[in-house]
Amino acid sequence: MKALVYTGPKEMTFRDEAMPEPKDGEVLVQIGAVGICGSDLHAYLGHDERRPAPLILGHEGAGIVRSSASDQHSDLDGQAVVINPLVSCGTCGYCTTGLTNQCQQREIISMTPRQGAFAEYVAIPRRNLVAVPEGMSLATASLAEPIATGWHAVTKGANLITRPLAESKALVYGGGAVGLAAALSLHAQGCRQIYLAETNALRRDTVNNAAVCTVFDPTSNPLVADNSMDLVVDCVGNKHTRMGASAAVKPGGVIIHVGLQDSLEGLDIRKFTLQEVTFAGSYTYTMQDFRATVEAMHNGALGALDWIQERPLSEGADAFDDLLNGRIAAAKVVLLPEG
């Protein structure tokens, strides 16, 4: 099959690769669309030791199940599916309580030992599939993964704040796909006072089009008062956004930390203690978040989902270069293997 392979720092090579071989309980999915994530870009730059070259990256995939008549999964043949790329053990205490994202044996496609979805085919456990609803394109369906990350963070925040989202003010850091998804999820879950901080002007325009939040540049326009936010969702995760989140959160408020840009400083621990602020890490999503996200995408709660730019997988190397140089306004670039 053809695949876009990370072959070394800043080098993506479109070439022939061996077909993946499904293990017990797994199916083969022919990829129809696969999004590029910030973590793919991180790996592309050679900054992710968990993703050494050569490796097929990509974990935001949707496609069609391809199964033979003799296969135990033949009933799924031809089914359009979106892939939950997080493969958990299914038996530990985390998995049996639904917290599959905390499973310590978890794997994710695009990270050794699992190849990713920048390819014509990927192997994935059957239990990781969610059916694509009638009328949804595979490109749109591939957004389920980043949106589920925002949905999970917002759900976690909603469970930690003391009053409903409908009564609350929320601030999101970051206007990429996950930040935008967090704002859309806040809106879908009832929040009507949503602010989003983004330093890139192209991204601000894209988020503005979604029309669910007040978008601002935190470097030139603070906008948000200190001690004013019930909930802050930090989808960037660096010293500056954590300092901003610490200042903006109100006493008794909640910060959900999703981003992984750096991990060193920025938290106001004294304020957290004296003012009872809760700071909670959020990683990916559970299977239920994933299903709920696909449903919310389908029923319109998350808006038009038109913030995609589609490109052929064969030209994926150019897309990485454009993303790296900030030349893309769309919150998400989706690669199409048959494009």
Add this chain to the structure above:
Amino acid sequence: MKALVYTGPKEMTFRDEAMPEPKDGEVLVQIGAVGICGSDLHAYLGHDERRPAPLILGHEGAGIVRSSASDQHSDLDGQAVVINPLVSCGTCGYCTTGLTNQCQQREIISMTPRQGAFAEYVAIPRRNLVAVPEGMSLATASLAEPIATGWHAVTKGANLITRPLAESKALVYGGGAVGLAAALSLHAQGCRQIYLAETNALRRDTVNNAAVCTVFDPTSNPLVADNSMDLVVDCVGNKHTRMGASAAVKPGGVIIHVGLQDSLEGLDIRKFTLQEVTFAGSYTYTMQDFRATVEAMHNGALGALDWIQERPLSEGADAFDDLLNGRIAAAKVVLLPEG
């Protein structure tokens, strides 16, 4: 009246002071016993800008209501009470949802503009009083304040972990009154695997006598494995205890941060994010925590409460000096105005 007044760094003066004058809704309480808190020691050293000299310190008081026949509170005359020293506004959103400890207009006796309880009398709102149960001494009753701080932290932790305390492992940092109270509260709320880290050997002995937890010296005996604790309650709050808490907490686990020794470093933010750890500040207690604590003290759920050393208020300066120099094994020194 006589009072023990903080008159300057490392200087406590037993002298005559003006009688406090109760405002509307307030009563006069004749103090029978008042504990010395770490924050009093902090002020005594001149390290608390919120407590400038001269000031009557002390906020862990119990005593007898003294009211005249013409007073609106005459029905309380002679009642033995323990004082919730946190005076909140009673009308803001925090107060009306019971989160009086997050009220932004809150005051605490022993901090300007309210004089403290190292005195024969203190003025306090009637709504801040809890009746001392039959048979409980005022010295024991004065423990309600530090114990409520531990009770609140544990209650907060119990609400944040995903499984019951009875299934969980908990680690407490600090073997002073609040740390010991946290261990006792964990036990009272069902936890049966409790570890407590304390560097002072005298304090370790006192905590050991309570027989609810495994006590260890974290500097010479790590004891607790990484990623093993469902709940960590940090009653010290410095870089070292936060590093220890970050390492010990398991994926999906909870750290409750109570101590205020310093506020700069020690948190493993990357682990918190990738492993979904929750870090929550805990400050004092709500009125309900205070009442529940007095009830738990009364019904025996918190054990013998025999970790007190009593001293006359007139010799309070010596008690401060002994505490500062680590010469006291008891988890709490209580001063008695009429001793």
